[in-house]
Amino acid sequence: MxxxxxxxxxxxxxxxxxxxxxxxxxxxxxxxxxxxxxxxxxxxxxxxxxxxxxxxxxxxxxxxxxxxxxxxxxxxxxxxxxxxxxxxxxxxxxxxxxxxxxxxxxxxxxxxxxLSHTVQPVLTHNKEKKRIIQPSGKTYLQELKISDAEGNVFKNAQDKYRQINQYIEILSSLIKELPEGRINKVADMGSGKGYLTFALYDYLHHVLKLDTKVTGVEYREDLVALCNGVALRSGFDQLDFVQGTIADYTVGAIDLLIALHACDTATDDAIYKGIQAGAQLIVVAPCCHKQIRREMEKNKVKNELSFLTRYGIFMERQAEMVTDGIRALVLEYFGYKTRAFEFISDVHTPKNVLVVGIRIKAEAASGRAEESRKAEIRQKIAESKAYFGIGYHHLERLAGLDAEL
Ligand SMILES: C[S@@+](CC[C@H](N)C(=O)[O-])C[C@H]1O[C@@H](n2cnc3c(N)ncnc32)[C@H](O)[C@@H]1O
Structure with a gap:
């Protein structure tokens, strides 16, 4: 032929x-x-x-x-x-x-x-993999201007939609690791416009089929009113938003605490609320790290890293790492195992580190080994503060760990 x-x-x-x-x-x-x-x-x-x-x-x-x-x-x-x-x-x-x-x-x-056997064809989408939060029929995504009534994600909301899904994927795998498994109550500290609060509620109720109560805490009244309206119109009857500061919020018992980009020491307030509430899982994406940066700049300690910290940008990065490193130590002190990792590409935001605490020890854990473990952590925090010229760390102070050893 x-x-x-x-x-x-x-x-x-x-x-x-x-x-x-x-x-x-x-x-x-x-x-x-x-x-x-x-x-x-x-x-x-x-x-x-x-x-x-x-x-x-x-x-x-x-x-x-x-x-x-x-x-x-x-x-x-x-x-x-x-x-x-x-x-x-x-x-x-x-x-x-x-x-x-x-x-x-x-x-x-x-x-x-x-072939000796037939194979099933797969029709993929070249842009979007199947997301946990599907956009169709979601009132909250429409009202927050992520998608239209037909469930098409707006072009200018693609990044936000992807980010919401990435975040839910991460939370989903963390929730699966929880030793106690149950998620009865969730607090989202500094919930803002509620993108992630709504998505988490949607995931817990409609994917995991849990009857979890979710509360967003936010000091901007307009955002609280907006989010409560959206929750009502979405039929999310176990979701509410309360106006006030994180520090003043009476937390009660919660299983999961999240705080994404709550500014500066608001992240410390949130972590401490999670510890007080005995949360099984604490997930924070810290935002600006001004408190520790101010301490480091005020005390100007000379150490082996001074050749780096003479540059503003490196000073800023160091303040971020030291702030979050000490936060992780405080969480460990209270019986959490910790992780820190990047959760979205830094194309979207440079504030893209998640600090995670998963509670592995009962609050009442005691005994000599436990005491010496805690003493070691306090010693490590004290040494780090001295090395970096930090008078106090907000979370350490909230937790009462800055008293004389
Ligand atoms: C950058 S936005 C992030 C919003 C949301 N968590 C998100 O990731 O989309 C931070 C929000 O936290 C709120 N916030 C900051 N500090 C707060 C505090 N101490 N108490 C209550 N809300 C706070 C701000 O009003 C703002 O809405």
């Missing part, structure tokens, strides 16, 4: 496999064309804005480029590729492979390989 007949025949097989939902992917290899660095091209079927397309990955030596085409254009493009540089092209379907290949005399042949 001549090359002129083989290519259209192959493209018909390709179109048929797409129409009958048997198409898995197509690959083009052994490139001998003019484009420098190009090695392979792969195409798979994707859904973009509710339209099916072929997504092509162009593999170069040092990078990949992705281009999407409507199905008919993509199919035609594969025909062009076979005629212009790629020496082999394989169509993968649920039932097997169809391969077209040039021989040394530049004649095309077509052959088939049938």
């Amino acid at each position: 001549s090359n002129q007949l083989i290519i259209p025949g192959f493209l018909t097989r390709l179109s048929e496999s797409i129409v009958s939902n048997r198409f898995l992917k197509i690959s083009l290899g052994n490139y001998q064309g003019a484009e420098t660095g190009l090695k392979n091209v792969y195409a798979r079927r994707v859904m973009i804005k509710r339209a099916e397309m072929l997504s092509f990955t162009y593999r170069y030596k040092t990078r990949d480029i992705i281009k999407n085409f409507p199905l008919d254009e993509g199919t035609a493009l594969i025909g062009e590729f076979i005629g212009s540089g790629f020496k082999i092209c394989t169509l993968f379907t649920t039932e097997g492979e169809v391969i077209v290949e040039y021989n040394k005399k530049q004649l095309l042949s077509i052959r088939e390989r049938t």
